[in-house]
Amino acid sequence: MLDFLSKLFxxxxxxxxxxxxxxxxxxxxxxxxxxxxxxxxxxxxxxxIGVISKYMEIDKEELEVNLDSSSDxxxxxxxxxxxxxxxxxx
Amino acid sequence: MxxxxxxxxxxxxxGKTTTTSNLGxxxxxxxxxxxxxxxxxxxxxxxxxxxxxxxxxxNLVHVVExxxxxxxxxxxxxxxxxxxxxxxxxxxDKDAISPEQMKELCHKLxxxxxxxxxxxxxxxxIERGFKNAIAGADEAIIVxxxxxxxxxxxxxxxxxxxxxxxxxxxLIVNKVRPKMVxxxxxxxxxxxIEELQIKLLGEIPDDEEVIISTNKGEPIIVxxxxxxxxxxxxxxxxxxxxxxxxxxxxxxxxxxxKLKKIIGLN
Numbered sequence: 001m002l003d004f005l006s007k008l009f010x011x012x013x014x015x016x017x018x019x020x021x022x023x024x025x026x027x028x029x030x031x032x033x034x035x036x037x038x039x040x041x042x043x044x045x046x047x048x049i050g051v052i053s054k055y056m057e058i059d060k061e062e063l064e065v066n067l068d069s070s071s072d073x074x075x076x077x078x079x080x081x082x083x084x085x086x087x088x089x090x
Numbered sequence: 091m092x093x094x095x096x097x098x099x100x101x102x103x104x105g106k107t108t109t110t111s112n113l114g115x116x117x118x119x120x121x122x123x124x125x126x127x128x129x130x131x132x133x134x135x136x137x138x139x140x141x142x143x144x145x146x147x148x149n150l151v152h153v154v155e156x157x158x159x160x161x162x163x164x165x166x167x168x169x170x171x172x173x174x175x176x177x178x179x180x181x182x183d184k185d186a187i188s189p190e191q192m193k194e195l196c197h198k199l200x201x202x203x204x205x206x207x208x209x210x211x212x213x214x215x216i217e218r219g220f221k222n223a224i225a226g227a228d229e230a231i232i233v234x235x236x237x238x239x240x241x242x243x244x245x246x247x248x249x250x251x252x253x254x255x256x257x258x259x260x261l262i263v264n265k266v267r268p269k270m271v272x273x274x275x276x277x278x279x280x281x282x283i284e285e286l287q288i289k290l291l292g293e294i295p296d297d298e299e300v301i302i303s304t305n306k307g308e309p310i311i312v313x314x315x316x317x318x319x320x321x322x323x324x325x326x327x328x329x330x331x332x333x334x335x336x337x338x339x340x341x342x343x344x345x346x347x348k349l350k351k352i353i354g355l356n
Contacts, residue, residue, distance in 0.1 A: 016274030021238050022281050029245050029285060036249050 100243030141307020
């Protein structure tokens with residue numbers, strides 16, 4: 001009976017399409033904004049070097065910072081080769 | 091001291107021209123001296139939306155080429171004597187004027203004619219026409235629709251405006267269908283604000299009355315019974331600095347929907 005009523009009144013069983021739209025939009029905006037201003041990633045890179053250099057000696061030439069995306073998420077991926085570890089100060 | 095506001099969007103067809111004509115009419119009805127500039131050189135339409143297409147003598151390009159001789163270029167509105175249109179040229183293209191000239195034009199309109207508001211109707215796109223239209227603007231209003239491509243383009247325009255140092259940006263979400271929003275099949279205004287991270291100026295329901303009023307060359311804002319008209323009146327009040335609460339757009343329920351609610355199906 002309830003099934004019949006559901007059909008009669010056209011109850012929606014699918015996932016709401018706006019959730020999909022919002023998810024897609026969020027991912028595309030992360031990429032659009034990052035590619036529009038590569039300067040932003042460059043600034044981030046410089047600051048990362050500054051912070052990490054306090055604790056270890058790193059290979060600044062080989063350092064890579066990028067946005068990586070899969071179908072449902074975006075991640076900031078940093079590859080930072082370490083040359084030497086600094087000694088903890090007593 | 092008057093100010094220049096650009097109405098822009100990135101994407102075409104979202105309602106920039108309709109919004110410009112309505113906000114201009116609303117501000118003029120509130121007693122302000124207003125001029126609307128159609129910056130869409132080559133594809134002019136603001137004249138038609140205002141119902142002024144038969145009154146054009148000189149246009150934006152003539153004014154700039156004559157070193158700012160405004161004689162017979164400003165077309166007075168049919169009803170409001172403090173509302174004017176500076177039409178676009180239909181035969182030139184976007185590079186007939188430069189951003190610097192546009193900036194000077196907006197300044198001159200405010201200084202020579204004491205306009206309270208200069209509203210610039212920006213063409214779609216982000217190329218020369220866009221750069222011209224935003225050049226003289228103190229503030230920007232972005233018009234978008236609750237859909238993926240319109241919001242994405244709006245985000246791009248926010249980026250371009252801020253990189254030009256224009257940070258006073260507010261958003262109008264146009265063509266909202268409350269019923270689809272309530273069924274979660276349309277992005278809500280809240281969703282859009284969350285993604286774009288800019289201030290909301292208002293939301294306009296998708297209203298057939300807008301099409302009817304555009305057919306007549308009359309802005310919907312003068313129609314007291316239209317919901318879109320009311321939404322535009324609220325926006326005008328906000329532009330004028332008044333606090334108007336953001337009322338949620340109401341869903342009109344059909345008989346079947348009311349019945350659904352009663353038996354608990356929704």
